[in-house]
Amino acid sequence: MSWTEERVETLKRMWAEGQSASQIAKELGGVTRNAVIGKVHRLGLSNRAGSNGKPAAATREKTAPKPEPAAEKPPVREKPAPRPEPVAETPVHSTPRRQIIPAGRPLPPQPSANEISPEALASVREVEKTAKKLTLMELTERTCKWPIGDPATEDFWFCGLPVQPGKPYCEAHVGVAFQPMSSRRDRKR
DNA sequence: CCCTGATTCGC
DNA sequence: GCGAATCAGG
Numbered sequence: 001m002s003w004t005e006e007r008v009e010t011l012k013r014m015w016a017e018g019q020s021a022s023q024i025a026k027e028l029g030g031v032t033r034n035a036v037i038g039k040v041h042r043l044g045l046s047n048r049a050g051s052n053g054k055p056a057a058a059t060r061e062k063t064a065p066k067p068e069p070a071a072e073k074p075p076v077r078e079k080p081a082p083r084p085e086p087v088a089e090t091p092v093h094s095t096p097r098r099q100i101i102p103a104g105r106p107l108p109p110q111p112s113a114n115e116i117s118p119e120a121l122a123s124v125r126e127v128e129k130t131a132k133k134l135t136l137m138e139l140t141e142r143t144c145k146w147p148i149g150d151p152a153t154e155d156f157w158f159c160g161l162p163v164q165p166g167k168p169y170c171e172a173h174v175g176v177a178f179q180p181m182s183s184r185r186d187r188k189r
Numbered sequence: 190c191c192c193t194g195a196t197t198c199g200c
Numbered sequence: 201g202c203g204a205a206t207c208a209g210g
Contacts, residue, residue, distance in 0.1 A: 022193080042201065
C-alpha cells in the first residue's frame with residue numbers, strides 16, 4: 001500500500017480527531033500503526049497540539065548514545081513576567097479535545113429481554129456489575145463490545161471484559177448474542 | 190499483557 | 201519517503 005492523497009487525508013482527519021495510530025492503521029488497512037506514526041511525523045503533525053501543552057515530545061535518549069557535542073545555551077533565563085499565579089483560576093479554555101465518534105460502527109444488538117434463556121440472562125446481569133464500563137473509543141478487538149445502558153443518557157457504556165476468542169463479546173454476552181436456533185425455538189412467549 | 194506515541198535507521 | 205524494530209511510558 002502507498003500513501004495516496006486519499007489515504008493521507010484519512011490519516012490527517014482521523015489523527016486530528018484524536019484517533020490512535022493503531023485505529024487509523026486498521027481503518028486504512030495495509031499499514032501498521034508504526035507506518036501511521038511514521039507518516040504522521042513526516043507530515044509534521046506529530047503534535048496533536050494546536051494549543052495544548054501536552055508532554056507529546058518527551059525526548060527519549062536510550063537507543064542512540066548521541067555524543068551530542070557542546071550545545072550552547074548558557075543559563076539564559078528569561079523572565080518576561082513574574083506571574084503571581086492568581087488565586088482564582090478561570091477555565092478559559094474552550095477546547096475540551098472533544099472526541100468525535102467514528103460513526104458507521106455497527107452496534108451489537110440490544111438484549112431483548114425476551115427470547116433469551118434465563119441462565120444466560122442471569123449471567124449477563126451478573127457480568128454487568130463487573131463490566132469495565134468502556135467508552136466506544138476504548139474498545140479494542142479484545143474487549144467485549146456489548147452495550148449496556150441507554151445510549152441517550154450518560155448511563156451508557158460497553159462491557160469491556162475480555163472477549164471470547166474470536167468473538168466480539170465476553171463469555172456471558174456471547175451467551176445471549178449467539179444462541180443456537182435449537183434453544184430459541186418457539187419459547188412460549 | 191494490553192495499549193499509546195517517539196525515534197532510529199536500513200532500505 | 202517508508203516503516204519495522206525498538207524504546208519509553210500508561
